[in-house]
Amino acid sequence: MDRKLLFRNFVHFMANVHQITNDMTKDAKTEDITQVQYKILEYITVSQSVTITEISDCLHVSLPNTSRELRKLIEKNLCKKVSDESDRRKYYIQLTEKGNALMEEAFRKIQLQFDERIKHLTDEELQEINKAVEVLQQKIFS
C-alpha cells in the first residue's frame, strides 16, 4: 500500500468531512449559542458526565475559558454542575432537560440533512457505508 497516496486521499477526505459537517451543523443550533458553546454541549452529550478539566483538555480550550463558557451555558439553563462527593474541587457537568432537548433538536436537524444525502442509496450501499465508518473508527480514530 502506497502510504503517500493513502495520506493524500485521507487529507482530501478530512477536508470534505469538515466542510460537509459545517454545512450540516450550520443551522442546527436553534438557541442563541456560539460555536464553542455548541461544541461543549456536543461533547457533554456524547460523553454523558465529564469534569471541566476534561472538557478543557479534549476541546483544546483553556481552563479559564472553558469555565467562562460553562458559566454562560449554566446561565442559559442548558447544563448544570454536580459536585464530586469524593473530591470537592471537582464538578461534573451534565445537561439539563432544556439542554437535552436542545441537543436532540440539533441532532434531529442534522439527521434530516444526513437523510437527504443518503436517500438515493440502496440498502446494500448503506451497509457498505456503515462498514466503512466502523473500519475508520476502529483503525484510526480510536
Place this chain on the structure above:
Amino acid sequence: MDRKLLFRNFVHFMANVHQITNDMTKDAKTEDITQVQYKILEYITVSQSVTITEISDCLHVSLPNTSRELRKLIEKNLCKKVSDESDRRKYYIQLTEKGNALMEEAFRKIQLQFDERIKHLTDEELQEINKAVEVLQQKIFS
C-alpha cells in the same frame, strides 16, 4: 439497514474526526497565521486555482471577510492574485512559492501524526482503510 443506528455511528464518527484532525493540525502551522487563514490556504492548496467568491462560498466566510484575510495572506507573501483575462472583475488566487513551502511543511507534519496512527497496521488493513475512505468519499461527501 437501520438508518437511526447508522446516523448515530456517523455522528460519533464525525465528532472523532473533528477532534483528531484538530489535534493533528494544531502544531502544523509554522508561520504566524490564524485558523481561518490556514483554512483558506488549505482550500487553495487542494483546489489549485480558485476565485475569491469560491473561497468565500465554500468556507462560509463572507466575501468582505475573505477579501480581508486574503489581503493579509498576500501581504505575508503566501499567495497572490492573478487577474482573469476574460473577465477582469475576477481574480484567481494561487499559492506563492513561500505559500507552497508552508503548506508542504504543514502537510509533512500532519503526515507524521498520521503515520504514527497507522504504523502498527498491516498492509491489508491499510488497503481496507483506503477502501473505506473511497466509499465514504463517493457515497456521502461528493
Place this chain on the structure above:
DNA sequence: GTAGTTAGTTGTCAAATGATAATTGTTTTT
C-alpha cells in the same frame, strides 16, 4: 447606452475566542 448584475474592496463595529495572571478552596505529599 443605460439599467441592472456581478466580483471584489474598504471601513467600521460588535461579538467571540484566546491568553495570562492572580486568587480560592481542596487534596496530596512529606
Place this chain on the structure above:
DNA sequence: AAAAACAATTATCATTTGACAACTAACTAC
C-alpha cells in the same frame, strides 16, 4: 502541620472573526 499540587474561578486584555453598509469597476441584457 506545612508545602506542594490540583481544580476551578475571576478579571483583564489582545486578537480573531463575523456582520454590514457603502463603494468601485467590470460585465450583461435590453
